Amino acid sequence: xxxxxxxxxxxxxxxxxxxxxxxxxxxxxxxxxxxxxxxxxxxxxxxxxxxxxxxxxxxxxxxxxxxxxxxxxxxxxxxxxxxxxxxxxxxxxxxxxxxxxxxxxxxxxxxxxxxxxxxxxxx
Numbered sequence: 001x002x003x004x005x006x007x008x009x010x011x012x013x014x015x016x017x018x019x020x021x022x023x024x025x026x027x028x029x030x031x032x033x034x035x036x037x038x039x040x041x042x043x044x045x046x047x048x049x050x051x052x053x054x055x056x057x058x059x060x061x062x063x064x065x066x067x068x069x070x071x072x073x074x075x076x077x078x079x080x081x082x083x084x085x086x087x088x089x090x091x092x093x094x095x096x097x098x099x100x101x102x103x104x105x106x107x108x109x110x111x112x113x114x115x116x117x118x119x120x121x122x123x
Contacts, residue, residue, distance in 0.1 A: 002026040002112045004096050009117030012086050016121075020081040022096030022114055029053045033103040034079040035110060036070060038092035038119075045095070047105045051079060059103065063089075086121045093118050 008020040022034065035050035049070040050059045058070050069082040079096060094117050097110035104110065 002098065004098060004112055004114035006094065006096050006114040006117040009094060009119045011120045011122065014087055014121055014123050016086050017082070017084045018086065018119060020083065020094055020096075020117060020119070022079045022081075024077045024079075024098060024112075027100075028077060029098060029100060032098065032100040034070075034072065035097045035099065035104070036079075036081045036094060037097060037107055038090075038094045039116075040089075040092040043092075045107055047107070048094070049081060050103055050105065052103050057103070059105065061105075083119070086119075088121045088123045091119060091121050 003025045005023050012018050031054050033050045033052050036048040037045050038048050039045040047061055048064055049068055051070045051072055067085045072079045096114045098112040099110045
């Protein structure tokens with residue numbers, strides 16, 4: 001059974017940095033993608049970033065380009081989201097997700113999800 005466990009969320013002032021981790025167990029991923037999504041209160045869950053397991057190519061939503069970096073540690077089956085220059089509008093529950101077959105920006109395409117980690121950015 002695949003499990004994804006996020007960690008690293010917390011409270012940070014605007015301009016600060018946080019690093020989220022997503023550790024996958026139960027399966028070794030060599031294809032498809034790992035993605036990060038976020039959901040703010042009263043809003044839909046939105047795509048943030050994704051990384052291909054096969055070639056390491058990365059994808060970002062426009063609002064985080066230049067501030068967030070997604071990277072992987074294959075040997076650890078772990079994906080990270082380094083978040084710099086945080087803004088109050090980054091406040092949300094962040095979820096990691098795994099799609100074993102392809103890279104997608106759509107949450108419904110992902111088969112496995114973590115429990116989420118809260119990120120709160122104060123102004």
